[in-house]
Amino acid sequence: MPISIRESGTADGIPVSPGRQDVSDRAIPAIDDDAAAVDMFTPTQSVAARFRRNKLSIFGAVIVAVAVAAALFAPWLSPLDPDAVDARSRLAPIGTEGHLLGSDELGRDILSRLIWGARVTLLVSLSATAIALIVGTFLGLIGGYFLGWLDSVIMRLIDVLMAFPYFLLALTVIAVLGPGLLNGMIAVALVNIPFFTRIVRGVTLSIRESDYVMAARGIGASNTRILVRHVLLNCVSTVIVAGTLNIGWMITAAAALSFLGLGVQPPTSDWGTMLSSGRQFLSAAPHVATLPGLAIFITVLGFNLLGDGLRDALDPRLRE
Amino acid sequence: MRSTHGCGSNRGVPEQIQNGEPPVASDAPLLDVVGLKTHFFTFGGVVKAVDGVSLSVRRGETLGVVGESGCGKSVTALSVIGLVPNPPGRIVAGRIDFEGRGDVLGVSAEAMREIRGNEISMIFQEPMTSLNPVFRVGTQIAEAIRLHRQVSKKEAMERAIERLGLVGIPSPMARARDYPHQLSGGMRQRVMIAMAVACQPKLLLADEPTTALDVTVQAQILDLMNRMKEASGAAIMLITHDMGVIAEMCQRVSVMYAGVVVEHTDVRTLFANPLHPYTVGLLDSIPRGRSKASGQLKTIPGIVPNLLHLPKGCRFQDRCSQVHAACRESEPPLAAVCDGGDGGHLVRCWLHVSPSETPARP
Numbered sequence: 001m002p003i004s005i006r007e008s009g010t011a012d013g014i015p016v017s018p019g020r021q022d023v024s025d026r027a028i029p030a031i032d033d034d035a036a037a038v039d040m041f042t043p044t045q046s047v048a049a050r051f052r053r054n055k056l057s058i059f060g061a062v063i064v065a066v067a068v069a070a071a072l073f074a075p076w077l078s079p080l081d082p083d084a085v086d087a088r089s090r091l092a093p094i095g096t097e098g099h100l101l102g103s104d105e106l107g108r109d110i111l112s113r114l115i116w117g118a119r120v121t122l123l124v125s126l127s128a129t130a131i132a133l134i135v136g137t138f139l140g141l142i143g144g145y146f147l148g149w150l151d152s153v154i155m156r157l158i159d160v161l162m163a164f165p166y167f168l169l170a171l172t173v174i175a176v177l178g179p180g181l182l183n184g185m186i187a188v189a190l191v192n193i194p195f196f197t198r199i200v201r202g203v204t205l206s207i208r209e210s211d212y213v214m215a216a217r218g219i220g221a222s223n224t225r226i227l228v229r230h231v232l233l234n235c236v237s238t239v240i241v242a243g244t245l246n247i248g249w250m251i252t253a254a255a256a257l258s259f260l261g262l263g264v265q266p267p268t269s270d271w272g273t274m275l276s277s278g279r280q281f282l283s284a285a286p287h288v289a290t291l292p293g294l295a296i297f298i299t300v301l302g303f304n305l306l307g308d309g310l311r312d313a314l315d316p317r318l319r320e
Numbered sequence: 321m322r323s324t325h326g327c328g329s330n331r332g333v334p335e336q337i338q339n340g341e342p343p344v345a346s347d348a349p350l351l352d353v354v355g356l357k358t359h360f361f362t363f364g365g366v367v368k369a370v371d372g373v374s375l376s377v378r379r380g381e382t383l384g385v386v387g388e389s390g391c392g393k394s395v396t397a398l399s400v401i402g403l404v405p406n407p408p409g410r411i412v413a414g415r416i417d418f419e420g421r422g423d424v425l426g427v428s429a430e431a432m433r434e435i436r437g438n439e440i441s442m443i444f445q446e447p448m449t450s451l452n453p454v455f456r457v458g459t460q461i462a463e464a465i466r467l468h469r470q471v472s473k474k475e476a477m478e479r480a481i482e483r484l485g486l487v488g489i490p491s492p493m494a495r496a497r498d499y500p501h502q503l504s505g506g507m508r509q510r511v512m513i514a515m516a517v518a519c520q521p522k523l524l525l526a527d528e529p530t531t532a533l534d535v536t537v538q539a540q541i542l543d544l545m546n547r548m549k550e551a552s553g554a555a556i557m558l559i560t561h562d563m564g565v566i567a568e569m570c571q572r573v574s575v576m577y578a579g580v581v582v583e584h585t586d587v588r589t590l591f592a593n594p595l596h597p598y599t600v601g602l603l604d605s606i607p608r609g610r611s612k613a614s615g616q617l618k619t620i621p622g623i624v625p626n627l628l629h630l631p632k633g634c635r636f637q638d639r640c641s642q643v644h645a646a647c648r649e650s651e652p653p654l655a656a657v658c659d660g661g662d663g664g665h666l667v668r669c670w671l672h673v674s675p676s677e678t679p680a681r682p
Contacts, residue, residue: 211449217403218444219437219464219515229463233454 050313057309063302071119078112083267091285104274104288105281113274114295120270121299124185124263125250131189133243136196137235143197144204145227155201158194166191170253174262184263188253192246199242200235207231237314244307248300255296271296348420349376350555351400351440351523356414358392358399361407365628369395369409371579374654377523382549382556384570384587386563386602390624392579393559397525400424400557401442402432419522438468441516445528447508451500457511458484458496464518483514486551488544506537510544517548524549524556530565542568563606567591572664575599578624578635581654585665595657595667597640634670646670 051057070077079100086107094102101111139158143151161169173187207213208231216226257263258272266273271292278289358370370392377383385393398404399411402424415423424435444450451460461480465471471479477496484492487510500508509529516524526545530538542565549556558569566573566587573590575583575598583596594600601620622639631637634647646652647670654666655673667673 211444211446212452214403215442215444215450215512215515216452217436218401218442219518220433220435220467221437221463222433225467229455230452234452236454 047313051309054309054312056305057312060302060305060307060309063298064306067118067122067299067302070115071122074115074119078109078115080109080112082108082112082116082269084108091281091288093285094287101291102285102287104278105285110274110288110291113269114271114291117270117274117292118295118299120181120264120268121251121254121272121296124181124188124254124270125247128185128189128192128250128254129243129247131186132192132246133196133239135189136193137200137232137239139193140197140200140202141204141227141232141235144201145208145223145231151201154197158197161190162194167253167256170257171262174257179262179265181264181268184254184257187257188250191253192250195246196239196242199238203235203238204231207234241307241311241314244303244310248303248307251296251300251303350379350419351377351557352417353396353400354415354417356396356399356416357412358395358404358409359412360409367627368579368630369627370399372414373576373579373581375574375581375584377555377557379522379555380549380553381571382558382569384566384573385557385559385576386561386566386573387576388561388624390627391576393561393576394527396576397442397527397557397559401436401440401525403436403442434468437464437516437521438519439521440523440525441519441521442525442527443509443512443516443529446532447505447512448532450512451508453500456497456499457503457508461496461511461515461518464515468519480514480518483518484511487511487514487517487548488540489514505533506540509533509537509541513541513544513548517552517554520552520554522554524554525559526556527559528561529558531560531562538565545569563603575602578630579627580635580668581666582636582668583666584654589665595665595672596636596669597642597671598636601639634668642671644670 080098086103086109088107089096089099089103090105090107092099092103092107094100096102099109099111101109101114103109104113139154143154164172170187170191173190174183177183177186213226213230216230221230254263255270255272255275258270259276261273261276264270264273274292275289275296278285278292281288353376354374356370356373357368360367360369373392373396375383375385375396385396387393395404395409400416404411411425414425416425418424418435418440424432427435451457455463458477458480461483462473462476465476465479466473469476481492481496484496489495489507489510495503495507500511503511509532513529524545529545530541533541545556545558546569548554556569558565560566570587572586573584574581575590575596577598583590583594583599590599591603594603598620601618604618605620607617620639625631625635625638631648633649634640634643634651637643637647640647652668652670652673654668657665657667657672
């Protein structure tokens with residue numbers, strides 16, 4: 001076998017393989033550009049690492065975890081029955097024996113009611129977000145990918161939804177369907193569909209023009225396949241962030257509906273109804289209204305901090 | 321130099337015969353594009369990106385398509401594989417005959433999907449963005465295989481790893497589990513090539529496969545493409561603006577300008593005896609390290625004409641140093657000329673064709 005010769009006339013000076021062999025035997029003259037590769041993190045690991053570096057988002061995650069734990073383990077965590085009326089200690093102040101956070105106008109234990117209320121509040125806001133997220137993402141995906149008349153129809157419907165004042169639309173839905181937990185959920189979900197549709201459509205518009213979608217078409221992938229594997233999966237990080245931020249709004253919206261008596265109906269109660277009934281005693285016993293208000297505020301803050309942290313951690317501009 | 325064969329005939333004797341390698345049915349080209357017109361319908365008017373291109377790729381050969389940015393090279397390739405963005409683009413005329421099976425422009429979207437990636441596949445210019453960031457590279461190659469072959473996921477992955485080894489990626493088992501962002505540009509282009517050849521296509525469209533890579537890696541990738549071609553017998557249509565790449569890779573060359581082919585010949589003739597003033601200009605624009613005499617790079621003056629408002633007559637007239645009255649009158653046909661080539665030297669220039677001669681190709 002002769003030694004490698006340099007082909008004259010080529011500027012690169014790559015040795016030309018002498019003789020013919022099986023391709024697999026002589027396929028590897030080029031490893032040097034591999035040296036620049038491979039940071040040792042997989043994407044998921046590096047996202048987690050970036051998330052951990054952000055103190056505020058950790059704080060948010062802790063708040064969310066506490067709220068979720070309270071909702072999940074309410075029967076074991078709550079010291080008293082949330083609906084047990086105790087006529088002897090009505091409007092008890094914070095720190096009263098037997099009522100750590102005081103009691104309301106019927107003598108019900110506020111701490112227990114907050115813990116059980118977390119269950120209803122989170123259930124409503126999480127499921128409403130899930131409904132809005134699934135419907136909104138689906139509409140945005142097919143609109144942004146196929147464009148044409150389908151996109152026009154979807155986006156004009158979304159525009160109609162958006163043209164209504166946010167809360168008026170929810171009230172209209174309740175007026176049609178009647179008040180109640182489930183209907184309140186549907187109302188806030190419907191109101192939030194445009195939020196997801198517009199975000200996902202925007203991302204889809206840019207992904208459908210991307211080189212890797214072109215390359216996927218080039219290997220003969222069908223539209224459905226491209227839509228699910230290539231477009232949807234690349235929308236996921238955006239949708240996660242939007243969803244987390246959206247839960248905060250949903251909590252406020254659900255509480256607002258309950259405050260107006262249009263959401264959860266007694267005897268079940270969430271933080272919104274507690275706030276509503278407590279407002280009558282604002283001067284005599286301010287904690288009855290303030291505590292559920294604080295619970296709403298802190299939980300919403302927690303979800304927003306978590307969402308912000310996730311956004312920063314998943315932001316592709318920071319991803320190297 | 322070879323002797324002249326039937327000057328004026330538009331198809332020469334295939335090169336393989338002269339090299340003593342018996343070709344299989346090489347008289348019928350693998351890909352035959354005739355009078356292709358791909359237009360883009362924009363608000364400003366109709367952009368005739370490809371305006372009557374005819375070219376053919378024979379089995380096992382590499383055809384170079386060379387020209388400036390915006391001359392219609394890429395759109396020609398996208399038309400062949402059926403990926404012209406529509407709207408605004410549309411193929412308005414012409415036929416694309418693949419393997420003598422008849423016009424692929426007429427087949428259904430589903431049949432075209434069956435051809436894409438299986439019999440014709442494409443290597444794109446930008447390896448950094450042509451891989452989906454959320455999938456491991458092995459999965460992406462396996463996807464290409466599973467789209468066209470009835471194999472299990474495990475088997476597809478094994479084949480994908482084998483392909484990664486073939487394109488010169490060290491420890492392919494481990495690399496198959498990497499995400500695209502963990503690989504360098506050259507590595508990613510290797511993955512793209514592995515993906516393109518995954519189903520052993522008969523025709524590979526390479527759209528400036530080395531433009532985005534640095535020079536040392538360019539040479540490796542070109543070398544790799546040549547080896548893959550030898551191993552599989554696939555033909556390549558190589559789009560580039562780099563004359564060095566043409567010299568390295570191609571047997572025949574079509575030079576494109578403003579949506580049409582202006583010169584077509586074999587690669588030796590192109591470098592030895594370029595006829596069209598545009599080709600001459602392109603060759604003069606190559607930086608040559610040895611001639612330090614002038615110290616300045618030569619350029620072709622002016623820019624590609626606006627495809628919305630093409631001048632009457634020859635498309636190159638405003639940049640041509642040898643422009644004369646006939647050029648302003650009407651567009652010259654792509655006609656055969658008599659020189660040392662294999663009879664397939666075609667030029668679209670009034671300097672080399674008298675207006676009375678009939679065009680060699682429609």
